[in-house]
Amino acid sequence: MDPKQTILARLRDHPLEDVPLPDLDGPWTTYEDPLGQFRTTLQAVGGLAVDVADGESPDAALRQVAAYRDARKICSLVPDIIRGNVSMDGASSPHELEDIDFCIAAGQFAVAENAAVWVTDQNARHRVIYFLAQHLALIVSARDIVHNLHDAYRKIAFAQRGYGLFISGPSKTADIEQSLVIGAHGPRSLTVLLVGSSMRSGAG
Amino acid sequence: MRVGLFIPCYIDQFFPDVGLATVEVLQRFGIAVDFPSAQTCCGQPMANSGCTNETRPLAEKYLQTFRDYDYIVCPSGSCVAMVRHHYSHYLQERPGFDHVQSRTFELCEFLVDIVNVESIEGVFPHRVGVHQSCHGLRELRLANSSEQVVTPFNKIAMLISSLEGIQVTRLTRPDECCGFGGTFSVFEEAVSTAMGMDRLRDHQQAGTEVITAADMSCLMHLDGLSRRNAMNIPVMHVAQILAGRPLPKEPVTA
Amino acid sequence: MSRAAAHDHASQAAAFVSDSRRAHWHDQALWFVRAKRDKAAHGVAEWERLREDAAAIKRHTLARLAEYLEQFEQAAKGCGAHVHWAATAEDHNRIVLDILREHQARRVVKSKSMLTEECELNAYLTGNGIDVVDTDLGERIVQLRGESPSHIVLPAIHITKEEVGDTFHRYLGTDAGASDPTYLAEAARGHLRQKFLRADAGITGVNFAIAETGGLVVCTNEGNADLGVSLPSLHIACMGIEKLIPRVEDLGVFLRLLARSATGQPITAYTSHFHGPNPGGDLHIVLVDNGRSGIRSRPKFFDALRCIRCGACMNTCPVYRRSGGDSYGATIPGPIGSVLHPLRDIATHASLPYACSLCGSCSDVCPVRIPLHAQLLAMRGEVAESGELAWSKRMLMKFTSVVLRHTWLYRVAGGAVRWMVPRLPRRVVYNRWNIWGRNRELPDMPRRSFRALYRRRHGS
Numbered sequence: 076m077d078p079k080q081t082i083l084a085r086l087r088d089h090p091l092e093d094v095p096l097p098d099l100d101g102p103w104t105t106y107e108d109p110l111g112q113f114r115t116t117l118q119a120v121g122g123l124a125v126d127v128a129d130g131e132s133p134d135a136a137l138r139q140v141a142a143y144r145d146a147r148k149i150c151s152l153v154p155d156i157i158r159g160n161v162s163m164d165g166a167s168s169p170h171e172l173e174d175i176d177f178c179i180a181a182g183q184f185a186v187a188e189n190a191a192v193w194v195t196d197q198n199a200r201h202r203v204i205y206f207l208a209q210h211l212a213l214i215v216s217a218r219d220i221v222h223n224l225h226d227a228y229r230k231i232a233f234a235q236r237g238y239g240l241f242i243s244g245p246s247k248t249a250d251i252e253q254s255l256v257i258g259a260h261g262p263r264s265l266t267v268l269l270v271g272s273s274m275r276s277g278a279g
Numbered sequence: 280m281r282v283g284l285f286i287p288c289y290i291d292q293f294f295p296d297v298g299l300a301t302v303e304v305l306q307r308f309g310i311a312v313d314f315p316s317a318q319t320c321c322g323q324p325m326a327n328s329g330c331t332n333e334t335r336p337l338a339e340k341y342l343q344t345f346r347d348y349d350y351i352v353c354p355s356g357s358c359v360a361m362v363r364h365h366y367s368h369y370l371q372e373r374p375g376f377d378h379v380q381s382r383t384f385e386l387c388e389f390l391v392d393i394v395n396v397e398s399i400e401g402v403f404p405h406r407v408g409v410h411q412s413c414h415g416l417r418e419l420r421l422a423n424s425s426e427q428v429v430t431p432f433n434k435i436a437m438l439i440s441s442l443e444g445i446q447v448t449r450l451t452r453p454d455e456c457c458g459f460g461g462t463f464s465v466f467e468e469a470v471s472t473a474m475g476m477d478r479l480r481d482h483q484q485a486g487t488e489v490i491t492a493a494d495m496s497c498l499m500h501l502d503g504l505s506r507r508n509a510m511n512i513p514v515m516h517v518a519q520i521l522a523g524r525p526l527p528k529e530p531v532t533a
Numbered sequence: 534m535s536r537a538a539a540h541d542h543a544s545q546a547a548a549f550v551s552d553s554r555r556a557h558w559h560d561q562a563l564w565f566v567r568a569k570r571d572k573a574a575h576g577v578a579e580w581e582r583l584r585e586d587a588a589a590i591k592r593h594t595l596a597r598l599a600e601y602l603e604q605f606e607q608a609a610k611g612c613g614a615h616v617h618w619a620a621t622a623e624d625h626n627r628i629v630l631d632i633l634r635e636h637q638a639r640r641v642v643k644s645k646s647m648l649t650e651e652c653e654l655n656a657y658l659t660g661n662g663i664d665v666v667d668t669d670l671g672e673r674i675v676q677l678r679g680e681s682p683s684h685i686v687l688p689a690i691h692i693t694k695e696e697v698g699d700t701f702h703r704y705l706g707t708d709a710g711a712s713d714p715t716y717l718a719e720a721a722r723g724h725l726r727q728k729f730l731r732a733d734a735g736i737t738g739v740n741f742a743i744a745e746t747g748g749l750v751v752c753t754n755e756g757n758a759d760l761g762v763s764l765p766s767l768h769i770a771c772m773g774i775e776k777l778i779p780r781v782e783d784l785g786v787f788l789r790l791l792a793r794s795a796t797g798q799p800i801t802a803y804t805s806h807f808h809g810p811n812p813g814g815d816l817h818i819v820l821v822d823n824g825r826s827g828i829r830s831r832p833k834f835f836d837a838l839r840c841i842r843c844g845a846c847m848n849t850c851p852v853y854r855r856s857g858g859d860s861y862g863a864t865i866p867g868p869i870g871s872v873l874h875p876l877r878d879i880a881t882h883a884s885l886p887y888a889c890s891l892c893g894s895c896s897d898v899c900p901v902r903i904p905l906h907a908q909l910l911a912m913r914g915e916v917a918e919s920g921e922l923a924w925s926k927r928m929l930m931k932f933t934s935v936v937l938r939h940t941w942l943y944r945v946a947g948g949a950v951r952w953m954v955p956r957l958p959r960r961v962v963y964n965r966w967n968i969w970g971r972n973r974e975l976p977d978m979p980r981r982s983f984r985a986l987y988r989r990r991h992g993s
Binding site: 077078079081086090091092093094096097099104120169170189190191200201202206225227229231234235236237239241242245246247250251253254256259260261 | 577589592596669670690715729754760779785796830
């Protein structure tokens with residue numbers, strides 16, 4: 076018998092008591108100030124939150140980040156918002172993006188509970204850029220914020236094929252004697268530009 | 280109500296005053312107890328070794344001895360946990376077992392939950408370190424464990440805190456295991472010792488004058504280490520503190 | 534049953550703890566992680582409810598596992614992934630090798646996967662001419678040193694920074710004597726970056742697989758899994774069949790529990806959801822049984838299959854912290870390992886359920902509410918029943934049981950001990966067979982037992 080049938084037969088031969096799935100309607104933790112919670116948590120995990128008021132220039136706001144000012148090769152996946160100088164489309168293989176100093180990408184929405192930003196490969200031909208660039212900035216609308224992960228998954232529709240991830244802070248490791256080192260293999264820093272966050276906003 | 284006293288084997292043989300103190304404390308609240316002398320041991324050492332065949336006769340003996348009491352009270356969290364949580368393995372379906380299982384209580388929980396004691400009169404002007412014995416803590420829930428995200432409560436601390444002058448010390452690890460673990464104390468002696476010494480050092484840094492617990496086995500292990508290492512931290516079972524015993528004299532050193 | 538192959542935790546633990554400074558350092562390091570977990574858990578008011586929901590989701594899934602596996606396979610194929618089934622570790626290893634050969638892949642980068650450790654994939658691939666680089670920093674350290682990971686989440690927790698420095702000096706060319714973690718991590722970053730760029734294939738584990746969509750979720754802090762599968766065009770994902778969850782919304786529960794339990798973080802830096810391959814690439818998913826269906830058929834132990842490999846039980850275990858992962862002689866150490874390994878091979882791992890004081894902290898910390906301490910106790914029963922209990926222990930228990938069964942005998946024995954011990958010279962009492970007495974005083978022997986005193990006071 077082929078392994079699949081062997082395994083399925085073993086499972087079916089031993090019926091277990093049926094247990095219903097729990098309902099996950101909540102109520103779950105919510106925040107009076109979701110953006111505030113997001114900012115605090117992002118800082119705690121080593122990221123930087125930058126508020127960009129409506130009408131303000133995201134590029135100007137990002138210039139407070141030294142790594143951006145000093146970056147020579149900038150790949151922007153949102154050229155309408157911030158222009159880079161290296162085009163992703165010009166790279167036929169992801170390996171060509173090896174020397175990107177700074178990447179700016181779009182975040183779909185933010186999660187207050189854990190400072191995560193949902194990012195997809197929809198406009199990223201080479202998804203590895205999120206990891207290969209030395210530094211990463213994500214642009215999210217301050218109005219697109221949810222309280223917790225349960226709300227987050229309600230917003231995501233997984234297409235038949237695709238890649239999406241939650242990014243929360245820069246890459247890190249504590250594998251050497253539990254000493255936290257920011258910038259393990261992935262980006263050394265994460266900046267989240269919260270656009271349109273001049274006022275406290277409720278969560279979506 | 281008819282209350283049967285269950286005194287663990289090693290308390291009966293090695294720490295009789297804990298048993299006497301238990302009787303006195305219960306008497307204080309108008310509870311007259313009966314000590315059915317057929318009792319010996321709850322069977323934990325055998326059960327914890329995996330020797331279920333050797334445990335079964337002792338579970339049966341317990342059932343026979345205590346079946347006719349309204350309540351059974353015992354100054355040992357681990358023995359009570361054995362009866363309430365593990366005896367069903369040996370005695371399920373036996374007539375009388377459900378009753379005995381639901382009516383066996385550790386001393387502190389009996390006082391708090393059945394007798395509804397909120398405070399106890401007495402003076403004990405000492406810094407007391409409460410050792411949260413694991414079976415009492417995680418199986419009987421005499422207190423919430425530090426792992427749990429629940430409203431804190433502590434039946435042992437509640438009882439002794441009402442004594443005049445008492446101070447309960449603050450530990451860095453409020454409910455880490457002392458390392459007794461029954462036969463573990465012998466078969467994994469090195470780790471058991473290390474765990475116990477760490478508990479003692481925690482009590483030392485907290486300024487504990489005397490360590491108390493609802494399980495004499497933990498205290499026996501900690502006391503053994505304390506005396507061998509001349510640490511001068513005596514132990515008292517919570518029943519002894521509640522019964523108004525004074526702090527033990529200088530311990531006999533090695 | 535080969536006695537020679539039996540592993541003894543107690544003697545290895547004794548060796549570990551005898552280096553008191555190192556043992557304390559190890560204990561403190563892991564307690565710190567437990568403390569971070571507490572802080573994170575206490576920040577979630579509904580934490581205990583999440584644990585119950587997670588346990589219920591896993592129990593439900595386990596009951597309907599066959600159905601969900603088929604649903605997953607269909608959905609994953611619909612996303613363009615290839616799905617393989619491996620009944621044993623050997624099947625798994627062969628499948629992975631075949632896929633690599635098919636793609637002419639010689640250089641592989643691998644992110645953390647306890648499953649691949651369990652199947653001993655690295656050794657198998659290396660023996661077949663494949664170069665495998667573990668890319669999780671802790672695992673890379675351990676790989677360079679020729680050791681095994683001592684913890685499932687913090688593989689190098691037992692290694693000092695000086696030791697890492699020595700290893701990196703030897704293999705990465707860092708300065709001799711350098712031990713600054715930032716400096717060393719930077720060196721590893723550069724070294725591994727080259728490995729990622731030159732790799733032909735990336736192998737990952739799977740934290741969660743979603744039956745309804747055919748997706749895979751992989752969580753890392755370093756970003757190494759994604760670098761490993763988004764540069765090469767071949768991604769092989771290896772998963773135990775118990776990693777399946779039914780719905781996307783179930784992820785909300787598990788992901789809120791996982792990182793908080795493991796390291797005290799609200800979530801890992803990267804939580805990647807793969808539905809099908811990278812455009813232009815290939816995704817191969819290997820579903821592995823290797824004894825899991827067997828464990829599932831054992832009511833006393835099947836709850837152990839809920840495990841989401843967070844490592845919280847290890848961090849909280851006072852014995853693990855003071856004995857170190859290596860003392861368990863098994864891929865997965867600590868409380869969960871001490872249940873899973875004897876389930877596979879009770880003869881070799883008979884000592885593991887006894888590497889435990891039954892404190893129950895593991896059960897209270899487990900995000901999926903596996904009743905670990907109850908399972909460890911039950912496993913002791915299995916050890917005794919399968920004849921793996923040491924003869925001396927058995928005899929001692931038989932003897933003790935007989936004495937305790939007969940009240941008169943018990944009283945005589947107790948009286949004899951109390952009479953004799955104070956009368957014997959100290960060196961006789963504290964002889965070398967008195968293991969209790971090695972580091973502890975025996976209790977003072979009272980003249981009279983409680984029952985004698987009670988009878989005096991109250992009459993019989």
